[in-house]
Amino acid sequence: MQLDLTRFREAETPFARPFEPASLAAADDPFRVLEPVELVMTVRKDDDLYHLSGRIRASLELACSRCLEPFAFPVDAAFDLRYLPQHMNMGGGGEADEDDAGAEEVGGDDLTTAFYRDDQIDLVQLVREQLFLALPMKPLHREDCRGLCPSCGTNLNETTCACQASW
Numbered sequence: 001m002q003l004d005l006t007r008f009r010e011a012e013t014p015f016a017r018p019f020e021p022a023s024l025a026a027a028d029d030p031f032r033v034l035e036p037v038e039l040v041m042t043v044r045k046d047d048d049l050y051h052l053s054g055r056i057r058a059s060l061e062l063a064c065s066r067c068l069e070p071f072a073f074p075v076d077a078a079f080d081l082r083y084l085p086q087h088m089n090m091g092g093g094g095e096a097d098e099d100d101a102g103a104e105e106v107g108g109d110d111l112t113t114a115f116y117r118d119d120q121i122d123l124v125q126l127v128r129e130q131l132f133l134a135l136p137m138k139p140l141h142r143e144d145c146r147g148l149c150p151s152c153g154t155n156l157n158e159t160t161c162a163c164q165a166s167w
Helices: 123-134
Strands: 002-004 012-019 037-046 049-063 070-085 113-116 120-122
Touching: 012 123, 037 123, 049 123, 070 123, 113 120, 120 123
Parallel strands: 070 113
Antiparallel strands: 002 120, 012 037, 037 049, 049 070
């Protein structure tokens, strides 16, 4: 779904939209969207600059990193992004030294600035990006998860195994 920026004439406009799980799914995702995702934000317009700030609320199914059991993970993530026209992403002149080829320092604004083209912002991309940013480094269905036996693969949360405890 594209956000048509030509429709925003006021300096500040509220915007809300649900996204069905199927519209956000990709085959290689480390999660499954369980219910419609809620996007609520304010769009602020300043000439060609658009400032989008709001929240993403969702429920994702993740696999526990210890026992691989699926579990529901609630997401309530705030975002604050700036969008500039694509032509402003062309960079300044000057030639790079051979030693600096491909090496650029990432500044704080680089993490919150994106670019739009043809007066459109891809909201599916925005929502998916925020869902990925909300994922935990090590998803656990509970802190005391005992995981799988490294020898036989038994889920140690459900039963014990006869393997040696030499691991």
